[in-house]
Amino acid sequence: MIEALPVEIGSLHSLRGIQLARNPIVYPPQNIINQGVQATIHFLRRQWQQLKSPKHIQLISETHSQTKTACPKSKSCT
Numbered sequence: 001m002i003e004a005l006p007v008e009i010g011s012l013h014s015l016r017g018i019q020l021a022r023n024p025i026v027y028p029p030q031n032i033i034n035q036g037v038q039a040t041i042h043f044l045r046r047q048w049q050q051l052k053s054p055k056h057i058q059l060i061s062e063t064h065s066q067t068k069t070a071c072p073k074s075k076s077c078t
Contacts (some may be wrong), residue, residue, distance in 0.1 A: 003027070005040075010048030015041060
């Protein structure tokens with residue numbers, strides 16, 4: 001069963017429909033799902049665009065760099 005749709009679905013530009021019946025979807029939020037297939041696809045496309053934005057990519061890169069600095073290979077950081 002599927003509970004969360006990956007935002008990468010938003011990158012599928014030829015996608016016109018998706019069957020979600022009998023799946024306990026929690027993401028996207030139920031209010032988006034209730035608006036129908038097109039609203040769900042539109043939501044995922046917006047989320048995908050935000051993930052691809054240079055500002056978001058920079059934030060991920062900075063976070064990754066901080067993690068590397070805070071946890072050198074010689075130590076266990078679990």
